Amino acid sequence: MxxxxxxxxxxxxxxxxxxxxxxxxxxxxxxxxxxxxxxxxxxxxxxxxxxxxxxxxxxxxxxxxxxxxxxxxxxxxxxxxxxxxxxxxxxxxxxxxxxxxxxxxxxxxxxxxxxxxxxxxxxxxxxxxxxxxxxxRLPPIEAVGPVPGESVARPVAGEPRELARIRALLAKAEATAYPPEAEALAAKAQELMTRHSVDAALLAARTHAKDTPVACRIGVDAPYETAKAALLDAVASANRCRAVWNSGFGFSTVVGFESDLEAVELLHTSLLVQSTAAMTRAEAEQRAGGRKRTKTFRQAFLAAYAHRIGDRLAAVAEEVTGRSQEGGLLPVLAARDVAVAGRTDDMFPQTVTTRVRGVSDGAGWAEGVAAADRARVSDRARAPGRAEVRGGTPR
Structure with a gap:
């Protein structure tokens, strides 16, 4: 023809x-x-x-x-x-x-x-x-970067030394079968992430660099996607970013400064691996004790894990920031927070807040809290069913 x-x-x-x-x-x-x-x-x-x-x-x-x-x-x-x-x-x-x-x-x-x-x-x-x-039939969605062919700034080859150290710590956390060690390594990674963020903010302020918030998308796959979105939101919030979950398309858009986004992607991926491994171990222990666990156990476990790990990451970040009270740091960080919030509002003028629902298994909640915070005892755990996905979902 x-x-x-x-x-x-x-x-x-x-x-x-x-x-x-x-x-x-x-x-x-x-x-x-x-x-x-x-x-x-x-x-x-x-x-x-x-x-x-x-x-x-x-x-x-x-x-x-x-x-x-x-x-x-x-x-x-x-x-x-x-x-x-x-x-x-x-x-x-x-x-x-x-x-x-x-x-x-x-x-x-x-x-x-x-x-x-x-x-x-x-x-x-x-x-x-x-x-x-x-x-x-794909509808238009919020752009998180240029399309191929548009002029873009080429990234510098390699990655900062701090990110390489964070990656190594998280690899060790994923490899260990000892929960307290994994949690200690994750906390150390968050500490390095916060220091890296503070250093980047101060450098940008001192050099008057035209540093503005950007965005990336991270997949949030079924099952238990609400709890997984809550985990991503917790990591994003601890690292001065905003996460907006689109449940219909199975991803969250994370808005923040480039150095912070890179850290969020690393830590979220690692914590997802760690939480899944911890959940599998907890289920095995439940079965060994003669208690059959179901989807409700896993949902409650992941929701509790996301809530408690968020508290822990935020505490570490706050402590590091408090120790880094160099001249002009707080105004610099405040300005970056405002910039991230403004970019998020521009991209998503209408959002709703989603709560994790169907969390009814008390054993699953308790095991999830323990997995996220085994090395620290606290009585401030939120009641089951109240874990919140901050940032929301586009209307």
Whole structure:
């Protein structure tokens, strides 16, 4: 077939499956048209890259797209097809926005020479059209950075020494099976994070650097996503950032200064690993004692963990800040807090506060508190069911 005929075939398939009435019947019609035209593959791939680019222009990033594809369709084959299109589209640019390289590294890897598991032509065309239909329906969301091709400041190679030390501490915390040691290491990491933040704030003030708040998105996956969002919010708040959870799309947007965002991403990822491991151990102990635990136990555990670890991180940060009373520090930090709050309000003019609900297992709550704060005894634990996700959810 000629290129013009192939283009017509693709347009007819799209008209039936993506834009026409009767979605399911149209999907079969479109897939049949594509399956009957062996030359449609190249044109179909190019159109897919266009849809991906439109997603970038609506505020989406590679990790956001993959999260929705895997959740609403399947990782195989839809996720693999999406990953291949994303790599092809982003390969056109010499430089990518910050954090995009890491997101591309995390994309599903090709599982066959063709990039996806072997499918017949009709099944493959159906999967592609289902994916394109999802991409077309992605709504605009808050942009957290430039799109590929826009002028961006290139990041300095490597990472600050403080972040390397924090990463090493958190790796040790994840590796140990001794809870008090893990908590002590996490507290030390928070101490270093706060010192790093204070140093960055003072340096920016002294050099009159044009340092402004930025934003990033962090996935919050099911199950127990409300409790996980609360954990991220606790980490963000302790590090002078704001977190806003979008429950519909499965991510939180964290707003803060760049050095603080990097630390929040590191600590949140580590604490999520640690809390899951601690929950697994607690469940095993409960079963060994003859008590069968369920989803309510895990929900209560993670909610309590998020609440108590938030208290602990905030206390460490406050102590470090109090010891760093250099001239002009408090006004500098206050100005940065105002800037972060202002940027958050600009991005999310309407939010609601979400509370962790369904926390009814007292044993789960007690175990979660103990896992987060085993080395320190306190009677200030909030009553079950009252853990709050500060920052809220966009209306």
């Amino acid at each position: 000629t290129e013009r005929t192939t283009r017509t075939t693709v347009e007819q398939a799209f008209g039936a499956a993506l834009y026409g009435e009767g979605a399911e019947a149209g999907l079969d019609t479109g897939a049949s048209l594509l399956a009957a035209d062996p030359s449609a593959g190249t044109q179909l791939a190019l159109r897919g890259q266009e849809f991906v680019r439109r997603a970038w222009e609506r505020g989406w990033q590679p990790a956001d797209v993959m999260r929705i594809v895997v959740r609403d369709l399947e990782e195989t084959p839809h996720g693999h097809i999406a990953a291949r299109m994303i790599r092809a589209e982003t390969a056109r640019y010499e430089y990518l926005p910050p954090r995009w390289d890491a997101q591309l590294t995390d994309l599903p890897q090709d599982t066959s020479a063709g990039g996806v598991p072997r499918l017949d032509r009709f099944s493959y065309a159906t999967a592609v059209l289902e994916l394109y239909r999802l991409l077309l």
